[in-house]
Amino acid sequence: MAANAEPQQTQPAKHSEVGHKSLLQSDALYQYILETSVYPREPESMKELREITAKHPWNLMTTSADEGQFLNMLLKLINAKNTMEIGVYTGYSLLATALALPDDGKILAMDINRENFEIGLPVIQKAGLAHKIDFREGPALPLLDQLVQDEKNHGTYDFIFVDADKDNYVNYHKRLIDLVKVGGLIGYDNTLWNGSVVAPADAPLRKYVRYYRDFVLELNKALAVDPRIEICMLPVGDGITLCRRVS
Ligand code: SAM
Ligand code: CA
Known part of the structure; x- marks a missing residue:
């Protein structure tokens, strides 16, 4: 697939409430979470952006409302101040x-x-x-290389959310580990990749899912043995792996 890491979709946004956005066994259970504790507490601006995004043809890429709520609370819990996001799309997680x-x-x-x-x-x-956001248009890798070159940037980020081209996550990790603070967090999104990480080799998978699956598997293996981080893989959205830098 081309530049966008997740697929284009031409059908109406069924996924925005059930299905793709959750790996829970029952859509009804996911709907229950959304209706009981997510939508009633969703800030007005997030609701507005979610509704605008639902009309966009690539809406499958957006962060789900429950994951947005999770990120928001996590950032408050860790008192994050200096953060980075790779992969913005229309900006729901932003x-x-x-x-x-x-x-x-x-x-x-x-x-x-x-x-x-x-x-x-x-x-x-x-x-x-808007004053909190410094948006840079372009591929993330060269920009990360620039940041890493300047030692002043090392260990300065409280939180980094990675939600872009899955085939580069391992490359991002090599750079981000220097940029995040010791005690800070990197969150890699979509690490359960539509549940395909446990699909048999011959399973019928959509093309983009098959293509990126090996990269996600490679990342998951690399994170699991990286002594510089503690990890926690959560089944929120399409799976998010939190990595806390310890050295
Ligand atoms: N976090 C977003 C949200 O909450 O809606 C979703 C991000 S979407 C899944 C992935 C994004 O990664 C797309 O907007 C795509 O343009 C961007 N992307 C793909 N390759 C990239 C790259 N090499 N560098 C930076 N962004 C990239
Ligand atoms: Ca994502």
């Missing part, structure tokens, strides 16, 4: 982050596609959060 940070908090946000970021930007501006 907004969840911006809402959680203090007024002088910062998010260095990267995406190869500015157009999609600009779909969500008016909502972020209306919520008075």
Whole structure:
């Protein structure tokens, strides 16, 4: 698949409530979570952005509302101030982050596609959060190389959310481990990859799922043996692996 790590979709957004966005065995259970504890507490700006994004043809890429709620709470729990996001799309996880940070908090946000970021930007501006965001258009890897070159950036990020091209996650990790603080977190998204990480080799998988599966498997193996981090793989959304830097 081309630049976007997750697929284009032309059908209406069925996934936005059930199915793809959850690996829970029952759609009804996932719906229960959304209706009982997520939607009633979702900030107005996030609801607005979620509804705008649902109309976009690539809406399958967006972070789900329950994962947005999780990220928002996690960032508050760790008192995050300086953060990074790789893979913005229309900005749902970016907004969840911006809402959680203090007024002088910062998010260095990267995406190869500015157009999609600009779909969500008016909502972020209306919520008075745009000053926290430094958006850079372009591939993340060269930008990370630049950041790593300057030692002043080492160990400066409280939280880094990685939700972009899965075939580069291992490359991102090599750089991010220097940039995140000791005690800080990196969150790698989609680490259960549609549940395909346990599919038999000959299982009928959608093309993009098959293509990226080996990269996700490789990442999961690498994270599991990396002594510089503690990890926790959570079945939220499509799976998120939290990595706490310990050395
Ligand atoms: N976090 C987003 C949200 O909450 O809606 C979803 C991100 S979407 C799954 C993946 C994004 O990664 C796309 O917007 C795509 O343009 C971006 N992307 C793909 N390859 C990239 C790269 N090499 N560098 C930076 N961004 C990239
Ligand atoms: Ca994702």
